[in-house]
Structures are given as structure tokens and as C-alpha cells.
Amino acid sequence: MQMSSRVKVNMKWNDPGLAWNTNTSNATAIMLPVDKIWTPRLILDNAIDITAQPYKSDVLVLRNGNVDHAVILFVSVSCEINLFTYPFVIGDCPVAINGWNQGSCGLILSFTDDITMSGSEQSGEWLTENVNITHDKRTYLSVTLSINPFSAVVTLILPSALIILADLVSFALPVQGGERNNLKVTLVLSFTMFLVILNDHLSSGTSCSPLLHYHFCFCLVNLVLSMVTSMVLTRLTSDDSILPCKCSKIIKTQNANLGHYGADAGLTETKTSTDQASEVASLQKIVIFLDNMDQKEQVANSNVGFVDRLDKICFCFFLFIDIIYIIIVVIVTRTDICKPKPLVIWDKEDYYFYFWDYFNDTSYNY
CATH class of the missing domain: 2.70.170.10 (Neurotransmitter-gated ion-channel ligand-binding domain)
Incomplete structure (x- = not known):
């Protein structure tokens, strides 16, 4: 200096x-x-x-x-x-x-x-x-x-703390629909631009780098992990697999039944005037289709319940990590860990x- x-x-x-x-x-x-x-x-x-x-x-x-x-x-x-x-x-x-x-x-x-x-x-x-x-x-x-410290707290520490707080509050939004994902992506992009703007204004030491640099690194990693977790949970609400190229077995079965039902329905329409028994077969196909719809709804409700429980666990995990981080920062700032030559x-x-x-x-x- x-x-x-x-x-x-x-x-x-x-x-x-x-x-x-x-x-x-x-x-x-x-x-x-x-x-x-x-x-x-x-x-x-x-x-x-x-x-x-x-x-x-x-x-x-x-x-x-x-x-x-x-x-x-x-x-x-x-x-x-x-x-x-x-x-x-x-x-x-x-x-x-x-x-x-x-x-x-x-x-x-x-x-x-x-x-x-x-x-x-x-x-x-x-x-x-x-x-x-x-x-x-x-x-x-x-x-x-x-x-x-007033200027640095207002322009550096307070914005990063508020962004982390907004990320925690975003867990109150439903996983379904994608509103939460949009908000988390916006937070990550905003914090990234925040770091790019302040890159030339951050103080740096010769032998002891300021703890504020590590704080920004932790905030960015925390926001990215929270965004990825939210995206995975959104995927699980609509499917039982997180892989984008793999479809659910239930959906495949339902699509096969729908195709089979559509072929049988077209066949029975040609014979309705001549065969009374085909009407009974058509009614059976409709019943099977409705049963599949009920089964799909039950599976979806089961996935939503599982994702909600998993979402609460993720919220508690990120909250626990933030609390532990605050405790560690307070302890580190009170001790002389880094001393310049x-x-x-x-x-x-x-x-x-x-x-x-x-x-x-x-x-x-x-």
C-alpha cells in the first residue's frame, strides 16, 4: 500500500x-x-x-x-x-x-x-x-x-447478504411451474454482474488476501448450487428420473395404452353398425384409459409429495450452511490467522x- x-x-x-x-x-x-x-x-x-x-x-x-x-x-x-x-x-x-x-x-x-x-x-x-x-x-x-467501514458495508457486504437472504426466501415459492427457477437464475446473474463491476474496486493485500474475496466466492457457489437443486426438484415433479433423455415408465405405458386404444377405437367405429359386442369392448377400453389416468395422477401426487419433502430438506441444508458460515466468519475475524510479513x-x-x-x-x- x-x-x-x-x-x-x-x-x-x-x-x-x-x-x-x-x-x-x-x-x-x-x-x-x-x-x-x-x-x-x-x-x-x-x-x-x-x-x-x-x-x-x-x-x-x-x-x-x-x-x-x-x-x-x-x-x-x-x-x-x-x-x-x-x-x-x-x-x-x-x-x-x-x-x-x-x-x-x-x-x-x-x-x-x-x-x-x-x-x-x-x-x-x-x-x-x-x-x-x-x-x-x-x-x-x-x-x-x-x-x-460504512461505505464498504453498504456497497459490498450488504448487497451480497441480501441476495443470499432472497435465495433462502425463494424456497417459499412452489417447485412446480418454474417461477422459482426464474428467480434463482436472476439472482445468479445479478450477483455475477455485481462481482464484475466491483472487480477493479476490491482491495487486495500482498501476503494476506482480504476475507471479503472468499465471502464472494462462497456466495456465488451457494447461489449456483441452490439454482441447480431447484432445477433438479422441478424435474422430479414431472418425472421419476432426473435424466432429460429418459422418459418415465408410467408415461411410456400410458402412451402405449393410448395408441392401442386409439387403434381399437378406430376399428370398433367401423363395426358399430354390425356388431353389438364391439360397443362393450369400446367401453372396456375407455375404462382402462380412465384407470391409467387415475394411476398417472396418483404417481404425480406421490412425486409432488416426495419433492416437497426433499425441498424442505434442501432448505434446511442451505440454512444450516449459511448459519455455520456466519459463525466461522465471526470466529476468523476475531483471531489473528493471517499476519503479513x-x-x-x-x-x-x-x-x-x-x-x-x-x-x-x-x-x-x-
Whole structure:
């Protein structure tokens, strides 16, 4: 990640070459152009981009050689913040301000705790919670950042949760007729388009991918399985087989009886005027046809009852899976499962310098 900030550094140091006594002048302080005297050069060990400029064109020099100066740093630094629990993220970003160094001679800065922060409410999604001095082998500014989760919850988490809820409620629709299938297909297509639109806007981490990516994957798989299950149940209501190329035995028998009945009926119509017994045979065929219709209705009612029971089992299964998923997500977000590797911002070599430069005040503006 990259953090851009504006840092104002108020510095004081002593330059013996600029000191004077009362014999030379009675002035206690003078103003000198900043480009005419030596000023400390600041560097950032983890900077991606840095621009420094004097806060004022003049510096204040006291009689004893003390110099009062301020610079403005526009910096962009690299940060390693754990985005696993995005958008509920709080992390620290170091701003490793240092003095120039070369071999055994150089400049070391001495920080004070007098730090003020401004402009944190105008940072967009990211908010600056706190800025303090951290003393851990090296001294650097530690900026505590957090994300305002409202926007991400409304645009990412809430729509996916509502789509899953709509998928569960769709089990209240009858399996017959196909209305439920139409709704589930619409939900799957809507969620797919939702992911395509947000693909470029989802945050990603270097070593720990946000849990939100796995959440979207689970939602998509859940919706597709629910859609396929509904289609299979719809198939079972009209047939005793889920294979589209295989017809039911009952339907085959009924079609054969209907064809046989139609041939016999055509034959009996030619003999109605001559043979009284053919009328009795025709009535028997009609009775058989009605019995087959009753048998078909009984089988259909039996299939509907079986599918209804199976549909309730599927609803309970998906509801159980969603509840278990919510519990797992809550547990995972409360534990430190994924931790990014610490970002190395310092050189391996350690140099020892004389302390001849120190900070008097530091103001941070994000």
C-alpha cells in the first residue's frame, strides 16, 4: 500500500560558524536567506516519492549559533497493512524520517513528543487515528490508519447478504411451474454482474488476501448450487428420473395404452353398425384409459409429495450452511490467522553518529 502525507518539520540546531559576540554586534538574532547557509538534509528510508521545500525563505539565527528552521515534506511511503479483515482494518504505517549518513560521519535526528495532527477528517475512506513517535531500535513516526467501514458495508457486504437472504426466501415459492427457477437464475446473474463491476474496486493485500474475496466466492457457489437443486426438484415433479433423455415408465405405458386404444377405437367405429359386442369392448377400453389416468395422477401426487419433502430438506441444508458460515466468519475475524510479513525499511548497516541535530516540534498533516 502507499500513503501520501504532508509533514511539517520544525528544526533547531547549533552552527558555531554563525555565532557572534557582543563586540561584533549587539543584535541578538538575525534573519538569513535559507539558500545562503547550511541546512540539514532529511531523507526517508521507506519513501516512494518525496518533495521537500522550505516553510519560509528565511531562517532565524541566534547569537549563540542556534538556527531555527522549518521544512515541508510531501511524502509517499510504502506500508504493509493487514487487509484480511477489510473493511474493518486498523494498522500502522511508518514514516522513517532520517538524516543523511555516509560511513562513520553523518546526521542523526533527535525527536521530541510534541506532535500535532490535522486534516485527518479529509482523507476519504482512510482515516488517520493517531501519530506518535516510536522508539524501536530506530526512531520514526508511526501513523495509525483505519478504514471507515460504512461505505464498504453498504456497497459490498450488504448487497451480497441480501441476495443470499432472497435465495433462502425463494424456497417459499412452489417447485412446480418454474417461477422459482426464474428467480434463482436472476439472482445468479445479478450477483455475477455485481462481482464484475466491483472487480477493479476490491482491495487486495500482498501476503494476506482480504476475507471479503472468499465471502464472494462462497456466495456465488451457494447461489449456483441452490439454482441447480431447484432445477433438479422441478424435474422430479414431472418425472421419476432426473435424466432429460429418459422418459418415465408410467408415461411410456400410458402412451402405449393410448395408441392401442386409439387403434381399437378406430376399428370398433367401423363395426358399430354390425356388431353389438364391439360397443362393450369400446367401453372396456375407455375404462382402462380412465384407470391409467387415475394411476398417472396418483404417481404425480406421490412425486409432488416426495419433492416437497426433499425441498424442505434442501432448505434446511442451505440454512444450516449459511448459519455455520456466519459463525466461522465471526470466529476468523476475531483471531489473528493471517499476519503479513514485517516491512523492512532500514538499511542493514548500523552507523553511529554524533547528536548535533534535534527536533523541536513536528506537525503531521494527512
